[in-house]
Amino acid sequence: MAGDRDAFAPLYARFKGMIHTLAYHMLGNRADADEATQEIFLAAWRALPSFRFDARLGTWLYRLGVNVCLDRLRQEGRRRALRNGHGADLMRAARVALGARVEAEGPGADVRAALARLDPAFRACIILRDLEGLSYQEIAEALELPVGTVRSRIARGREHLRAALRDWEGAVS
Amino acid sequence: MRTALGLAHRWVSRRLSAYLDGELAGRAAQWMARHVARCAACAEALEGLRRAQAALRAAPRSAPPAEAWDRLRERMAAPARADGLPAPRRRLLRHRWVPAAAGLLMALGAAIYLAYDPGQPAPQGDAAAVAALTAADLVQQESVPLSPSLELLLVASHNGGANPREDRR
16 A cells, blocks of 8 residues: 555665665675665565564564575576586676676775675675674574674684785785 | 694684674683783784774765665555455465465366366376466465555564664764
8 A cells, every 4th residue: 555655665764775785785786786775675565564573673674685685696696607608606606796896986995896705695794794783693683693603704704804905905005 | 832822822813803893701802802912913813804894894885876765666566456355365365375275276176177087097198287287386476465564563663673783873
């Protein structure tokens, strides 16, 4: 109903920035982030009847958001692998595709490039921690993972970022 | 002694990231602070992680274009055909397996009826294949989305569903 859709507007207004930022850094470019944000909110709209009120709304949206982004990356990897005539490592293909498409605009492009080369599962944890400011416990709830796994992924992901930035700083100095 | 130091170094290096995030507490955090103060390699690694984190935090925020809401609103309207259905039907549709199971039974019944001929051997091909395909199609269909109770949801979002990042600020 139109009334329900209008009532959805404040929810969209409140969370659109954080969801778009998540999608942008997961997918690496604005056009995909725009489309993924639409998908995420559409999925949220359709899944609202199954929303459990024991979960925080923000955490639930992050979960939807990460799942939509991972699905898009898998599909992109699959398409690319098919085009290339081999399908051995779909996620690796997705990472290569993403790394090639990162927009090199404005400050922080080097960080985004390093972030884009991370495994998407690690990338999601890093984004939720460092860009969205969630605690390890909140990330664990959002991604339905044990806290230990979140801690490990953040540590390993950051280690890759640290090495990449060190190389980049060495190259520009 | 060398082994003990090596173990300590390994323990610390695996937890530097959590330490940076303030996720270590009590004695573990104190022990970590002491080690980092003495160990140049761990101090350098911690500083590198801190720089990486700072660079990431400085990355730009993004937002959807202004016209995105209108587009989303249109897409939200598209599948809302079941909103006017009477309540008992809506409750049945909420269980997605109900229409699929009903369709499956009807398709199987029709296939058996059409295929059965006491004077002929049971057909092995078309009728059974059609029944199986029909059933598969029905199972793949999604039931029509139902209108959500947004008032409850928005109350929840104001009370407990806040954006964690905004809460912290």
